[in-house]
Amino acid sequence: MEIKNFLHEQKELVEQALSRSMLRAAGQFSDHVDTMRYSLFAGGKRLRPILCLAAARMISQGKIRDEAVLPVACALECIHTYSLIHDDLPAMDNDELRRGKPTNHAVYGEAAAILAGDGLHCFAFDLLSNPDYGDIPPEARLRIIAVIARAAGPLGMVGGQYLDVTNEGREIPFELLRTIHRSKTGALITAAVLSGGIAAGASTEQQHQLTDYGNAVGLAFQIVDDILNVESTSEQLGKAAGSDAARGKATYPALFGLNKSKSMAADAVAAATFALDGFGSDAEPLRALARYIIQRST
C-alpha cells in the first residue's frame, strides 16, 4: 500500500472530524475556543487518531463505521495537543516554535495557553463520553475512557513529563529513560491503538496483541524522535533541532550512539509487525504505519 497517500487521506478525515466537533458556536466562550483551535489546527501528523482508526478497522475487518470511532480518534488528538501546549510553556520546555508556527503561549500569552491546554484536556473526555458523539456501546466507551485516562494521567503521560522535566541536565540510568519514554510518549500511543480495538469489540487476546503493537510502535517513535532531534535541521522539524543535547536531556543517541539507536528502532518496528501475526491483510495499514515510523523525516 501507498503509505504516503494513506496518511494524507487519513489526516484529512481526522481534520474534518476535528473541525466538526470543535465547538463552533461557543458564544461568549468563542475567544477561548479559538485558542484551542489554534494549536489543534497548527499541523501535526495526526498519528494517534490514525492508529486508533486503523486498529478499529483491523479488528472489525473493515465493518465498523469511521464515524463511530472518530470521536475517540479526535479525543486522542485533543489530549496530545494539550500536552504539547503545556510542554512548550516557559516554565517547562520554553519553546517558541512548534510545527513551524509560534507556540500557543507565544500567540495568546501564558494564562490563555494554560487554559487552552486545560480546555482541550477536558474536552477530550466530553468527546469520549457525550451521547452526541459516536455510537460505541456504553461498556466499551467506559473502558476506552479508563484506558485513555490511565495512559494520559499521573502514571502515564503527565507522570512521564514530570520525570522528564525534573531530570533535565542529569545523567539518568537507562531504566529511568525507558520509563520516561514509555509513559510520556508510549502510553498514549498504545492507548490510541487499544481504544480503537476496544471500540471495534476486540477480544482480550486481541487487546493484548494491540498493546504489544502499540508499545513497540511507541518505542520506535520515541527513538526516531530522539534521532531526528540530532540529525535534522530546525527547518525540517518545525521546532528547535539539537534542543535535547542543549538541555542535557537523556536520549537514545546520547546513551547508545546513533547507529545503535537506529538498529534499536528497526528492532522495535519488527516487534510491532510481529505482534500483529495472524491478522493477515487486515493488519497491512498498521504494519505500514509501523514501517513509516522509522522512515519519517519530521
Added chain:
Amino acid sequence: MEIKNFLHEQKELVEQALSRSMLRAAGQFSDHVDTMRYSLFAGGKRLRPILCLAAARMISQGKIRDEAVLPVACALECIHTYSLIHDDLPAMDNDELRRGKPTNHAVYGEAAAILAGDGLHCFAFDLLSNPDYGDIPPEARLRIIAVIARAAGPLGMVGGQYLDVTNEGREIPFELLRTIHRSKTGALITAAVLSGGIAAGASTEQQHQLTDYGNAVGLAFQIVDDILNVESTSEQLGKAAGSDAARGKATYPALFGLNKSKSMAADAVAAATFALDGFGSDAEPLRALARYIIQRST
C-alpha cells in the same frame, strides 16, 4: 440537623476516600503523586463531594451505599483542586497562599505545579471510569462523565476562568459577570449535585430539580465568596483578602454593593430550597447545605 457536625463527619468520609484512592504505590511516579497529594490534602471544605453524596442519598432515599458514589465525589474534588493549582499560578492569579498554606507552585515550582494540576485533572476521569472504583452501572457512569466533562471544560469551568483572567481590570456588564460565575464556579457545583443524583438513578424530572438546586447554590456560593473577599481578613480566609478589588475584578459587591449582594445571596438560597420541594425530609441535608453557604465565614 447540626450542620457543623454533619459537615465535619462528611469531610472525614471524603478525605478517607481521597486518601485511599490516591495512588499510594506509584513507584517512579511517587514524587509527582506527592505534588498532587500536597494540594489535595491542604484543607478545603470538600463542598462538591459532600453535595454529590447528599444528592445521591436523597434520590435513593438513603438506599445507595456511599462507597458506590465516593469515586465520583473524589473525582469532583480532584477537578476542583486542579483548577485551584492552575488558578494560583504566576501567569494567572499569582497567589502564594491558599487555605493558609503555600500554593503548589510556591512549594514545587511552576513546571511541577502545572503537571500536578494536569495529573489531578486526568486522574479524576480515571476515578470516574475505572472498573476498580465504585459500582455505578455503566450507562449512569458514562452520563456522569459527560456531565462533569461538560461542566469542567471550555464551555464551563475552564472557559469561565478564561473570561475571568482576560477581563481583569475591565468594567464588564452584569451579563458577562453572571456568565463567568455560572461557568467558573456554578457549573461544577451543579455537576456535583447532578452526578450524585444520576449515580442514584434520578429521573429526568429529578435531574431538572437537582440542576435548579445546584445552579442556585452555585450562585449563592459565588456571591458569598465575593462578599467574604471584601469583609474578611486574609487570616480568616487563608488566602489574600481584598484581592478582587485590588485586581479590579468584577464582583457582586462591586456591582451592587454589599447589602444588595447579601439579599441576592439569600434569595438564591431560597430558590435552592424551593427547587427541592416535594422531597420531604430526605432533602434536609441539601437544604441545610444551602443555608450553610451563606452562613460560612471562610
